[in-house]
Amino acid sequence: MDNGFDSPKPTPRITLSSELQNITSTTDPSITLSSQDLLGPKELGDERKRFWNMLALLIPMTGYQSPEHRTVQVLDIACGKCREGFVLSTYFGGNRFGNPSPNVLVSGIDINPDDINTANENNSSYDIDRKTRVPMFNYQFINGDATNLDQYPQLPQTADVFVIRHQQISSNEVTWTTIFQQAIDRLGENGIGIITSFSDVEHDMLIGKLEQLHCEVVMNKPNPHAEPTETQGVSVDRHIAIVKKGSLASGILI
Numbered sequence: 001m002d003n004g005f006d007s008p009k010p011t012p013r014i015t016l017s018s019e020l021q022n023i024t025s026t027t028d029p030s031i032t033l034s035s036q037d038l039l040g041p042k043e044l045g046d047e048r049k050r051f052w053n054m055l056a057l058l059i060p061m062t063g064y065q066s067p068e069h070r071t072v073q074v075l076d077i078a079c080g081k082c083r084e085g086f087v088l089s090t091y092f093g094g095n096r097f098g099n100p101s102p103n104v105l106v107s108g109i110d111i112n113p114d115d116i117n118t119a120n121e122n123n124s125s126y127d128i129d130r131k132t133r134v135p136m137f138n139y140q141f142i143n144g145d146a147t148n149l150d151q152y153p154q155l156p157q158t159a160d161v162f163v164i165r166h167q168q169i170s171s172n173e174v175t176w177t178t179i180f181q182q183a184i185d186r187l188g189e190n191g192i193g194i195i196t197s198f199s200d201v202e203h204d205m206l207i208g209k210l211e212q213l214h215c216e217v218v219m220n221k222p223n224p225h226a227e228p229t230e231t232q233g234v235s236v237d238r239h240i241a242i243v244k245k246g247s248l249a250s251g252i253l254i
């Protein structure tokens with residue numbers, strides 16, 4: 001059956017994100033949602049589905065396996081609003097779509113405090129009794145500078161997965177090169193780093209830079225699940241590169 005997913009795992013199903021389920025299942029009359037209110041969550045849901053499909057299609061090709069008997073550490077660098085947090089928790093926890101895992105810790109860092117506030121909100125759950133959103137134990141978001149991760153002892157020293165979604169090397173090459181190297185330095189022996197770009201030019205710049213850093217670029221692909229934007233040549237997660245810790249020389253590309 002074609003359910004719209006490329007999945008290597010138990011058949012996932014399309015569900016409302018868990019926070020939306022909580023909100024819509026309440027009978028509290030003070031909480032009413034108009035179709036306009038639902039537009040944001042629907043767009044977020046669609047974006048999450050595409051991000052899931054990208055991971056489900058491409059990550060198995062890298063041979064990556066999440067560790068089974070300890071917390072999986074996912075480091076989301078320059079995470080912005082971290083719209084992908086639930087998907088990262090779900091996918092790398094080996095769960096079905098829509099079911100974030102308590103066995104995954106997603107740690108996000110971004111220099112923009114407003115984005116970090118939104119990241120906290122995007123990755124929280126709704127407490128019906130307290131009528132407010134509450135943080136979840138398996139996500140943490142830090143307002144900080146990713147060019148020097150050592151400043152933030154809360155971040156894992158070793159990451160199983162790092163994500164840099166929509167890197168922006170064209171805005172400041174020195175800053176972003178430092179961010180890439182900091183991320184690579186945190187990768188564990190069997191870890192992978194996922195980096196996506198909005199545009200062809202930005203991605204070419206990324207690949208050129210990665211080839212000079214201490215990592216192995218194991219995948220470099222256009223993303224079949226990228227979402228076009230109104231700007232020609234710009235898509236959400238247009239290209240993806242996957243790196244492993246390694247030497248200067250890149251290996252065979254998938």
Ligand SMILES: C[S@@+](CC[C@H](N)C(=O)[O-])C[C@H]1O[C@@H](n2cnc3c(N)ncnc32)[C@H](O)[C@@H]1O
Nearest residue numbers: 078079080110111112144145146147165166168
């Ligand atoms: C194109 S946005 C991508 C945000 C998010 N990953 C996404 O896909 O929506 C680039 C992000 O890099 C963040 N950023 C830029 N310089 C940074 C730094 N030195 N440390 C941490 N974050 C930084 C910005 O605040 C912004 O959120």
